[in-house]
Amino acid sequence: MSYILETRDLTQVYGAGTPFERTALDHVNIQVEKGEILGVIGHTGSGKSTLIQHFNGLLKPTSGEVLLSGHSIWDAKGKCDRKTRFAVGLVFQYPEYQLFEETIAKDIAFGPQNMGLSATEVEKRVREAMDFVGLDPALANHSPFALSGGQKRRVAIAGVIAMRPQVLILDEPTAGLDPAGRDEILAQIQDYHARSGATILIVSHSMEDIARMADRLLVMNRAHVMLCGTPREVFAHADEIARAGLDIPEITKVIRELNRRGIELDPSIYTVEDAVRAIRAYKEGK
Amino acid sequence: MLRDITIGQYFPGTSVVHRTDPRLKLVLVIAMIVTLFLASGPVSYALLALYILSVIKISGIQPKMVVRGLKPVVFIVAFTALLNLFYTPGTELWSFGILHITDQGIRVAILMVVRILLLIIGTSMLTYTTSPIELTDGLEMLLSPFKKVHLPVHELAMMMSIALRFIPTLIEETEKIIAAQKARGADFESGNLVQRARAMVPILVPLFISAFRRADELAIAMECRLYRGDVGRTRMKQMKFGAVDALTGTVSVIVFAAVIVLGRFGW
Numbered sequence: 001m002s003y004i005l006e007t008r009d010l011t012q013v014y015g016a017g018t019p020f021e022r023t024a025l026d027h028v029n030i031q032v033e034k035g036e037i038l039g040v041i042g043h044t045g046s047g048k049s050t051l052i053q054h055f056n057g058l059l060k061p062t063s064g065e066v067l068l069s070g071h072s073i074w075d076a077k078g079k080c081d082r083k084t085r086f087a088v089g090l091v092f093q094y095p096e097y098q099l100f101e102e103t104i105a106k107d108i109a110f111g112p113q114n115m116g117l118s119a120t121e122v123e124k125r126v127r128e129a130m131d132f133v134g135l136d137p138a139l140a141n142h143s144p145f146a147l148s149g150g151q152k153r154r155v156a157i158a159g160v161i162a163m164r165p166q167v168l169i170l171d172e173p174t175a176g177l178d179p180a181g182r183d184e185i186l187a188q189i190q191d192y193h194a195r196s197g198a199t200i201l202i203v204s205h206s207m208e209d210i211a212r213m214a215d216r217l218l219v220m221n222r223a224h225v226m227l228c229g230t231p232r233e234v235f236a237h238a239d240e241i242a243r244a245g246l247d248i249p250e251i252t253k254v255i256r257e258l259n260r261r262g263i264e265l266d267p268s269i270y271t272v273e274d275a276v277r278a279i280r281a282y283k284e285g286k
Numbered sequence: 287m288l289r290d291i292t293i294g295q296y297f298p299g300t301s302v303v304h305r306t307d308p309r310l311k312l313v314l315v316i317a318m319i320v321t322l323f324l325a326s327g328p329v330s331y332a333l334l335a336l337y338i339l340s341v342i343k344i345s346g347i348q349p350k351m352v353v354r355g356l357k358p359v360v361f362i363v364a365f366t367a368l369l370n371l372f373y374t375p376g377t378e379l380w381s382f383g384i385l386h387i388t389d390q391g392i393r394v395a396i397l398m399v400v401r402i403l404l405l406i407i408g409t410s411m412l413t414y415t416t417s418p419i420e421l422t423d424g425l426e427m428l429l430s431p432f433k434k435v436h437l438p439v440h441e442l443a444m445m446m447s448i449a450l451r452f453i454p455t456l457i458e459e460t461e462k463i464i465a466a467q468k469a470r471g472a473d474f475e476s477g478n479l480v481q482r483a484r485a486m487v488p489i490l491v492p493l494f495i496s497a498f499r500r501a502d503e504l505a506i507a508m509e510c511r512l513y514r515g516d517v518g519r520t521r522m523k524q525m526k527f528g529a530v531d532a533l534t535g536t537v538s539v540i541v542f543a544a545v546i547v548l549g550r551f552g553w
Contacts, residue, residue, distance in 0.1 A: 058465050082471060090469040098466040100491035110488065114471030145495070159470060 002070040004199050005032035005055055005088070005167055010064035012050050024050040026223040027064065032167070032201065037193055039214030039231075040203045043245045046220040048203050049093075052169050055201075056088035057081075069166075086115050089165030093172045095156030096149060104130075104147075104155050105140040111163040129162035132192050134184070150181040157185075161192065168192070169201040174209060186213060207249050211235070211270045219246070236268040251275050295355075296417050303345035303415045307531045308424030314538050315412045321542040322405055330548035331400050337541045338408050345415050355410050356403065363402050370395040418450035426516075427525065440516035448504070456497065463492050 012025040024047045032038055042048040053059045054066050057073050057080030066073050073084045089111075092098070101107035105126050112122045130137060133154040139147075144155050153173070160168065173189065174182040190213055193200050204210045210217065217234045219227040221244040227234045234241070238248045238256060249270045255278075256267055265278045298304075318334075325331050342352055356363075376390025413421065426443035433439050464474070467488045474485050 053465065056469060058468060082473070085469060085471050090466075092462065092466045092469070095466065097496055098463055098488075098492050100488045110467075110472075111470040114473065163471070 003031040003067075004034040004069060006030065006067040006070075007051075007054065008065040008067065010051075010054060010066060011062050012047075012054070012059060013062045016062070023223050025054075028223075028225055030218065030225060030228070032199060033216075035197055035199055036215040037190075037200045037202065037213055039210035039217045040201055040220065041205060041207065041210060041217060041246060042203075042220030043205065046244075047223045048220045049171060051220065052090060052171060052201065052203060055167070055169060056090050057084045058090070082114075086111075086163050087165055088167045088169065089160040089163050091157050091160045091168070091170045091173065093175055094153075095160075096152035099144045099152060099156060099159075102143060103141050104135070104144045107144050107155060108159045108162050111159055115163060125162045125164065126158075129158035132161050132195070133158045133188055150177055150185070153177070153185070154188075164196075165198065167199045167201065169203070171203045172205075173202065174204070174206070182209070189213070205246070207247050207270075211249050219244070231270050232268040235270045238267065295414065297347055297351065297414050298417070299346055299415065301344055301346045301415070302530055302534065303341055303411070305530055306415075306534050307525055307527050308416050308420040309428050309525065310527070310531050310535055311412055311416055312421075312424050312428060314535070315409055317538070317542055318408050319405060321545050322401055322408070324546045325401075325549040326397075327548070327551075327553040328397075329553040330545045331397060331404070333541065333548065334545050335400065335404060337538070337545075338404055338411070341411055342407070345411065347411070347414050351414070352407060352410070355414075356406060359402070359406055363399055366402060367395045367399050370398050418447055422447040422450070423521070423523075423525065440519075452497075452500065455500070456493070459496055460489065460493055463489050 007028050007030045010025055010028040010030075011023070014020070014022045014024055028047070028051065030051075040048050040051070050059065054061060055068075057066070060074065060078075060080075068084060068087060074080050099107050101110065108126045108129055109122050112125045117125070126140070127137065130140065135151070135154055135158065144152060147155065157170070157173070170189065173185055177185065186209060189200065189202070192198070202210055202214065211231045214231060216229060217227070217231050218225060219234060219241065226240065226244060227237055235248055235252050238252060241248055251272050252267075252270050255265050255269050255275060258265055259267055263282065265275075265282060269275050269278055318338075322334060325334055342349060371387060371391045371394075372385050374388055374391035374394045376388035378386055378388050379392075380387045416424075422443040425446070426439055429437070429439045429443075468474075472485060472488055474482065477485070
């Protein structure tokens with residue numbers, strides 16, 4: 001069985017040998033399946049941002065391995081091929097702060113150009129990426145700096161999608177957006193997933209957002225993987241999650257409170273739809 | 287990495303060196319620099335080196351940190367040493383083509399290296415042990431007589447403290463932008479000089495934009511708190527010249543005087 005992304009005993013120590021020494025990742029073992037949406041959740045400083053920077057070789061492991069399609073991304077000489085960067089697209093937090101070109105099209109073309117693609121291919125990918133994130137093609141020759149915050153973020157995400165990565169990693173893609181902008185971005189990510197079949201990793205600290213769209217969840221806590229499984233499996237451990245300082249979805253809280261009052265429902269329910277169904281079934285059964 | 291730069295960094299502490307009045311520290315650093323250029327022989331240099339080493343010892347700053355702060359200047363030091371080594375006239379000891387090593391050259395080269403190292407260590411001890419705010423407040427008060435001739439002392443001090451305050455923030459920001467552009471396949475390590483300079487554009491443009499954005503936000507935040515320059519402005523921490531300062535000042539002045547006297551005799 002080969003996974004698209006895998007880590008083996010991945011360990012990262014910052015500032016080794018100084019008074020500021022800190023272990024950000026401690027023997028982390030993760031398997032990401034091809035084509036899934038994996039939600040990565042964790043408190044600030046839990047190691048989740050460090051983890052995703054290992055997936056495309058921006059950081060070098062202190063020890064352990066990162067495997068892409070079964071092959072280590074670091075060769076025997078300790079170098080990481082740039083192809084890894086193109087295969088694993090990483091969208092950082094607040095990606096709109098990395099825009100730099102005069103026009104939107106040129107900015108999106110930065111990645112594909114670095115891949116050494118032909119001009120026609122680059123142009124094709126820019127158009128395709130703009131379509132994916134729902135940007136009006138008429139904007140192509142406008143300056144990205146004249147756009148609104150949400151629009152800028154789409155340009156930045158398009159800049160990574162245009163490289164057609166096998167794995168797309170997004171770090172807090174909805175941070176600082178209003179609810180409408182947040183829903184739109186999440187819907188577009190889901191749409192992109194359906195259309196391209198790419199594997200997607202979303203980092204977030206919002207359980208609500210992520211539980212709805214992820215196939216599996218990975219909960220990071222203090223440099224370790226605390227839980228990993230389907231949202232149902234993960235939310236069944238609500239107490240542990242709460243102890244790690246993370247929130248569980250509001251509806252799961254309601255169900256748990258009902259349980260405490262003697263109304264027995266499945267405690268791992270995490271969507272409003274499922275909750276409605278369970279409560280109806282309970283009432284009818286009574 | 288950018289993070290390893292320790293010049294201008296502040297290491298909080300409670301030692302005598304930390305507690306000394308920043309105004310006094312500023313004056314002493316200037317006096318030390320002057321003294322350093324009046325020292326001329328091994329004895330006077332050794333005395334000054336001993337003084338600076340004791341300051342490090344008393345401050346409780348790890349010597350490792352002090353050494354790390356010297357890294358960026360290694361090249362300049364080495365270059366100065368070589369120039370002095372080969373181009374000082376005197377009794378020739380060794381020569382090869384246009385290169386001549388003289389006994390005077392060796393002496394001057396060693397003393398120059400010691401002088402530069404002491405200069406950098408001495409001045410960096412000021413920033414290591416004084417918080418940027420204390421430093422600029424001290425500077426402002428030292429320069430306040432110049433307000434009489436309409437020199438915008440307060441404004442200059444404020445500009446300096448803002449600049450110092452934003453260095454770590456901008457370093458962090460730069461690292462983030464570099465990582466983000468690398469994730470899009472940017473290549474900063476290969477190519478000729480022109481290509482490398484062009485590769486900087488995707489870093490510099492976002493960095494400037496973010497610096498302007500931060501400046502704008504800071505200006506609004508200051509206005510919101512009714513900042514309007516130094517007229518009628520009071521301080522949370524008043525600077526006081528105390529017994530510790532008197533002692534530090536006296537000891538330092540005696541050492542500097544001794545170094546200058548020794549230097550006059552060429553020792």
